[in-house]
Amino acid sequence: MLFSLAILLFIFPTVAALTDLQANCTGPDRRYNGTSCYVLGEPGITHSAAKLLCNHYLGYSGHLVHIRNAAVQATARELTTTYFFANVRVYTGLEPINSSAALTDKNNWGYYYRNGTVVVPAYQQPWAAAHPSTTNRAYYTPSGDYIATQAENYAYYFLCEYEEALKQPVTDLEEKCANLTSASVFTLFVNDVCYVVQPAVTKNYNDAKVACNALSGCNGQLAHVRTMSELWIADAVRSAAGVNLMARIGIEQTNLSSTDPNN
Template sequence: MAAIEQLITSYNDSIPYVWTGLEVINSSVSPATNTNWGYFYRKGIFDSPTYLPWAPGNPSASSTYNRTLYKKADNGLYSGSSTTANSYVCEYEEALKQTITDLEQKCANLTSSSILTLFVNDVCYVLNPVNKNYKDAKVSCNALSGYNGHLAHIRTMGELWVAEALRAAADVPYARIGIEKTNTSITDVYTGWYLTTPTDQPILATFLPWATYGNEADQYSMGIKGDYPKSFETIMSSGARPFICQYASVTTTTTTTTTTTTAGA
C-alpha cells in the first residue's frame, strides 16, 4: 500500500483511485465475504491474501462490485464495478520473466482498438468482438499466419479465468467458445457436449461450469457470460455473438481407433 501511495503521489497526486489485482473468486458467494477475494495472475491462479485494508463500508455486498480500487485519500481498498474507467497500477515480477516466442509476438501485434488478446501458457487467446453465428465463428480463427486456430477450448478454471478476463475487458455479455452438442437428438441439456475444431475429432467436454439459469435443450452451441465461475450457458447456433479464438505452437489432433471383433473368436 505504501508503494502504491508513493507512486501515485510521485506521478500525479490528483488521481483519486487506481485498480488493483484483487478480485472476487466466486460469483456465487457474497462479495462482502472477506475470504471470497484473491489476487489473480494471468494463468488464472490466485493468492488469497490475509491483509485486506478495506475502507469503511467496504466491500459492498453488491454482486456487480467484484473488483478492487485503492483510494489514496483514505489509504484503503474499495470494491467497485469492473466497467468503471480508472487508472491502474501494474506489477512486474522477475520470477515471471519469459522468453518471447514468435507466437507471443504475433499475438501481441494483433491488439487493436477492437480485438483483445492474452498470451498464457504458450497459448494466444483472441476475443473478436464481431458478432457471428456459430457456423461462421467456428471457421474464423485464422488471424495468425502459420498457426492453426479454433474457438477456445476451456477445460480448467485457469482457462476459464482467461476467457472471462477477455469477455469482461471487451464488455460483451456473451462470448462464443469451442464447445458444441454434436448430437442434437440428445434432449438432456447437460450432456453430449464436445470440444471441437474445424478439422479434428471431437473430444468429450468434462469441465462444464454451468450457469445457474439460461440453459435450453434446443440450443447446441456454448458461450460464457459474466457469472464467473458459473459461466457456461447454451446459445442458439444461429445467434450472432462475439467469439474467443485460441492459437498454440503445436496443434494436437485426436484420432479415434476402432477395433473389430469377429463373432466366435
C-alpha cells in the same frame, strides 16, 4: 602489506548484477521493489480492459497489482502519489473468489493472476471503512492508503505488476498476440495461448469455427474452456471487448443424435 591487501580483497563488498526486469524498470511511471516491477497505466479504463493491458514487459505474464504486504502497499502509495495525485484511484488485481458468496465478506476476495489462478495473501489489505461493499472490483487510493470496491465498468487508472518468478522466454506467438491488440481487437496471451475477441464480428457457429485466423501462420480454433481458470480467462477477454451477450467457444455435442445434453 600483502596481508593487509588480502584482507581488503576479502571484505570488499560484491555488487549484484541487475536483472533484465530491474534494468528495464525505469521511468517516472514505474518502480522496482522486492522482485517485482510496478507500472502505472493510463488513461482511465474499465477493470476488465485493464487486465488485458499489463503488457509493458513481454514474458512476465503481467497482472494487476497484488498488494500482498506492507512494502508493496508503500510502493503503490509512493508511486501513485508522485506520478498522479493523492486522491487518484487505481485498479488492483483483487476480485471476488466466489460470485455466489457475499461480496461484503473479506474472505471472499483474492488476487488473480493472468492465468485465472487466485491467491489469498496472509497480509490483510487495508480496506476502507464499510468495505468491501456489494460491488465486484477493488481499487487502491493513496489519499486514505486503503482499498475500496467499485463496479468494474468505472474508468480508473491501473497499476500493473511484473514478477521475476514468472519470467518465461518471449515467443513469436506472444509477440504476434501483443501486436494484434487494437481498438477493434482484444487479446490476452496466457500459457502459450493467444485469446482473441473481435467484438464487431458476429458469425454462426459453423462459420465461427473456421474464422479463427487473425494470426498468420497459426492454426486458430474456438477457445477450449476446460477449467475454472480458463473460464476466468475467456470471461476476462469477453468482458474487456464489451461483448455483453455471448461469445462462441469450441464446445459442441459429440453425438448429434444423442438425447443426452451433457454428451
